[in-house]
Amino acid sequence: MTNARVELFVGFFLVVGFLALGWLALQLGEVPWLTGAKTYLLHAEFNNISGVKPGADVQIAGVTVGKVRQLHLNEDRQAVVTMQIDREVVVPVDSIASVKSQGIIGDKYIQITLGGDETAYKPGEAIVDTESAVDLESLISKFAFGEVKK
Known part of the structure; x- marks a missing residue:
């Protein structure tokens, strides 16, 4: 092979590689105007998301x-959880969002218990019914120091 052919060959594979990398970045980044939105956002307010x-x-x-995409405090000093939900999942307005744990000391996650209402949350709305995290450390502390009353 001549130098010109080798350079052309390498250049072709570099261009194909960059195009593939760009396509992959757009797919993983989920650019809505290019791929169509596959998810939508819902919010939920909790007293404790420990x-x-x-x-x-x-x-x-x-x-x-x-x-879970974002966590912040609102003006009422409640924790607001912004969740990115798959587009095909419909969440009725009487659903409940709860903070749960994978096992005793496992990672925390949000569990949505679906209701039976025919009306569903629209993108950007907030789930009204929530159950905050149980603070296991404070419960053990209260029990250990005799603050738990029967």
Whole structure:
């Protein structure tokens, strides 16, 4: 092979590689105007989300249907969890969002218990009924120091 052919060959594979890398980045980044949105956002307000982190699972009946995208405090000093839910999952307005734990000391996640209402949450709305995390450390502390009353 001549130098010109080798350079052409290498250049062709570099261009194909960059195109493949760009396509993969767009697919993983989920650019809505290019790929069509596969998810939507829902919010939920909790008194305590101890241990929930961005990237934590959102589950329905033990099946992962989304991820926690953002955590912040609102003006009422409640924790607001922004969840990215798969587009095909419909969440009725009487559903309950709970903070759960994988085992005793496992990772925290959001469990959505679906209701039976025919009306569903629209993207960007907030789940009204929530159950906060149980603070196991404070319960053990109260029990150990005799603050638990029967």
